[in-house]
Amino acid sequence: MLKTLFLLVKMFIKSQMEYRGAFIVDRVAQFIAYGSAYGAIWVLLYKFDTLGGWNWPELALLLSFQLLAYSLGAAFSFNQFKNFEELVRLGTFDTLLVKPISPWAYLTFSGLNIGYAGHIVLAVGLMIWALFQVDAIWTFSSGIYFFTTLISASLLVGAITTMIGASAMVLVRSNYLFSIYFGFWELTRYPLNIYPAGLQWIMMTIVPLGFINYVPVSVFLGKDVVVLGSAAPFLSLIAGPIVVALAMLHWRFCLNRYQSGGG
């Protein structure tokens, strides 16, 4: 089983590396694009010093945490599930169902995206710089917390993306859900405390993207967390695993209801 998955990953990487030059140029372009978007936020902070009580190094940590969690989670989900509705619509998904391997595992590992290399280099670089700039007391437990919540956040990204894509099994079309998702995604670039209370609640419950960066980074920096208060440290650790469990139930539910779209 593991050997098969490993082989799938290896083959996909090989196919992506077919045009090595274009692959590298694409990664550089993404690096520059995210860098410019962050540059715009830097300009804002250069002028106004803080945004919702966060200074530039703190915001840089918020942004890099989001980007790293996103790249790690999306490598296991986005590329695979953004076109999942096509697989359903054309009936290609049916051919996966008869393979002697879990269709989820096949999809995920046969499309494991190494294209996030540019994101990861930028995220790690910015994160290291930010960690040296912010006033945070490093202890053994805060280090463990930082690392664990990063994993939890990555799981959350992967699980939500998978859930949206998998909905195509029931709804046939699911890509429009991605446009809503990326709308909310935009909100995680800034500290949640600048939004009205209603929106803060949404970002902690129905669309739990607040857990991707705002909650863990706030806890790490010793800031007050809106909505959650003192429950924040614990909830940020379990948010990822909980959503993963939901995604597994959702996947099973969709698969049971799936009636094949192609033909």
Added chain:
Amino acid sequence: MRYLAFTTSAFQTRLAYRGQVWAQILGELVTVFAKIAIWVSIYRGIVSVDGITRADMLTYAILGGTLLGAWEWPHLVNTISTQIKTGDVAVFLLKPLHYPVMLLHSEIGNLGFKLTMVVVPVVIITSSVYGLLPPASVFHGAMFVAYWLLSFSLLFCLSAIAGLLSFWLMTAFSLEWLLRSLISILSGAFIPLWFFPENIAAIIKFLPFAWIGFHPTAVYLGKMDVGQTLLYFLIGLGWMLFLAGIVTLLWRRATQRIVVQGG
């Protein structure tokens, strides 16, 4: 007028997927809302910064996030590069029409759809919540319309250049991301040039990107007097003609190079 059919056809194609329009509206609404929340947060307890009031900035965020970003330019980059790569472009070379002009008309159809179905509802909703200032004067209002058309034309030329360059560089992906990064910081659609460090703003305001977001909104808000408004319009027009010239040149070179294989 024979090109008008491409406009209506593009509009009707988009209309076929009108069921998902609500998702687009929601996604767009949340994105604009994020920008508004930033200015609300920054202007808490402040009346004006460098002569720019809170009401100015809310109007700026609504216009910059909706009207001026209405056209989905990556669609053009991808259309050109796909049609060149697959050889579909040959079909248009056989017809008695000019390919770039045809693309322009088809994109006007896409823009028309986005404006009527998504942008207008989003502007109405956001401005009824946060208040949209009227144009500074009738002159500024009329010039805003002219600037807005110029903004679309410039963006069209820039995207067409990116799409045509993929002919030589073989990767539309990185060109799209590079253009995205240039627009995100240099257009001023998010952070107006007033808030940039002065020496940087002095350069950016003369680059063509500034006519995509910053200058049109500045005119709307009456931050330029009559003379300046007309002068900058002429400079922008000059950029547009220059870029249109590059599009024509690239297109001519591309058609000379084209070798369509297979059929």
